[in-house]
Amino acid sequence: MSDQLSEAPSRLVSGTPAFRRLNLALFAAGFSTFAILYCVQPLLPEFSQEFQVSAAVSSLSLSLSTGLLAVAMLVAGSLSEVWGRKPVMVASLFASALLTLLSAAAPNWTSLLFARMLIGVTLSGLPAVAMAYVSEEVDPKSIGLAMGLFIGGNAVGGMAGRIISGVLTDLGSWRLAIGLIGVVGLASAIAAWRSLPASAHFHPRPARPAELLRSFGEHLRDPGLRALFAEAFLLMGGFVTLYNYLGYRLTEAPYSLSQTAIGAIFSAYLVGTLSSAWIGELAGRLGRRRVLWAMIATMLAGVALTLFHHLALILAGIVAVTFGFFGAHSIASSWVGNRALTGKAQASALYLFCYYLGSSATGTLGGVFWTHWGWPGVSALVTLLLIVALALAIRLMTLPPREAEPTPRQ
Known part of the structure; x- marks a missing residue:
């Protein structure tokens, strides 16, 4: 028995070459996923102008992707419990990159939205499964750092997708921008396929829908996990809403910024990269x-x-929101993996279901607030979401840890 235990593969620890290889592979995967998902965000005013649609309708190019991503992740997380983590992640990356290339050639608004809907489905195989992969393969003491680095890669991808799309739209067209991001996504998929280590600690589960549904129910019965799922909805909903309509505000007088300048504002995501780790x-x-x-x-x-009118203060506010969001997300997402006793991929999928549902629902609702009440209306909506999130965070401080969690330090 002791010989079998001694031969069991150890979990990855920070500072080792294997840990670095793991994070480089996941960085490429996260970069691709979030560049593809969010490349359309700075283009919303461009879509409104070219296709003659309102701000709320234009936001559907992002909201439909995130909404379907939220639902599809519940399925992708369960499939990875049966098929394995790496096969689901690699298939997701290749399919999403190819669909992005097709979306760049969409002849009209309807076909563009349809392509973005499919992209939401195919992207679902990466985020929740990667969280479960990290929780299984990484030593518990290094999970916080590993998850922070993975989320940092997500931030860089989201930032690069937004900046690239803004700059290339000014230089050429939004089709050129999205097409290039599709090519980058394909390269990232190949890198992840070749470099991502196969799971050493994954144990497949039989494809029994009743058992998988029962696992979802177990997660939802825990008050701590329910609170973390709600945090995902509130935090992501507020964050995306703020960024969705920032472009509309800054393209208007007195700022009148170009798409390149607005895209450059997303370099604040570098702060998120540092914050998450x-x-x-x-x-x-x-x-x-x-x-x-x-x-x-x-x-x-x-x-x-x-809420201030000086551009420097607005940018400082965006940096503060970005820093706080990525820090909070890295904490909450790693907490889910530690608190879930079984079915970690499904727990991660539920967290990200709420995360992207918040992005989809409030991201589009924010368009109504922008149309009727301008930036004060958008900021009021985001503030309300964050006040509820703060109350839940205070509530989480009073809950005892579960068996899977380390006891918090005093």
């Missing part, structure tokens, strides 16, 4: 309960700054 590690040392609420409070302070 640093805050993830800090939460591992101080305890998640002590850090999550502070990140949400930082977001609230940032929203308040965007």
Whole structure:
């Protein structure tokens, strides 16, 4: 028995070559996924002008993708419990890249939306499955750092997709921009396929729908996981809503910024990259309960700054919101993997279902607030979401840890 245990593969620990290879492969996968998903965000005013649609309708190019992504992840997470983590992730990356190339040639608004809907489905195989993969293959003491680095890669991909699409739209067209992102996605898919290690600690489960549904029910019965799922909806909903309509505000007088300048604002995601890794590690040392609420409070302070009219203060507010969001997301997402006793991919899928449902629902609702009440209306909606998120974070501080979680430090 002891010989069998000694031969079992050890989990990956920070500082080792294997840990670095894992994170490089996941960085490429996350980069591709989020560049493809969010490349249309700075293009919403462009779509409104070319296809003669309103701000709320234009936002469907993002909201439909995130909405279907939310639903499809529940299926993708369950499929990965049966087929394995790497096959589902690699298939997701290749299919999404090819669909992005097709969307660049969409002849009309309806076909563009249809392509973006399919992209939402195919992208679903990466985010939730990657979270489960990390929780299985990485040593518990290094999970916070690994998840923070993965989310940092997501941030860089989201930022690059937005900046590339903004710059290339000014230089050529939005079709050129989206097409190039599709090519980058295909290259990232190949890199992940060749470099991502096969699972060493994955144990397949039989394809029994009743058992998989029962696992979902177990996650939803835990008050801590329910609170974390709600945090995902509220935090992502507020964050995406703010960025969705920032472009509309800054293309109008007195700012009148170009698509390139608006795309450059998304370089604030570099702050998110640093925040996710640093805050993830800090939460591992101080305890998640002590850090999550502070990140949400930082977001609230940032929203308040965007209400000023001076461009420098608006940008400072966006940086604060971005820093707080990625820090909070790295804490909450790693917390889910630790708190779930079984079916970690399904727990991650539920978290991300709420995450992208928040993006889809409030991202489009924000268009109604923008149309009727302008930026004060958008900021009021985001503030309300964050106040509820803060109350939930305070509630999470009082819940005892489960067996799967390390006891928070005193």
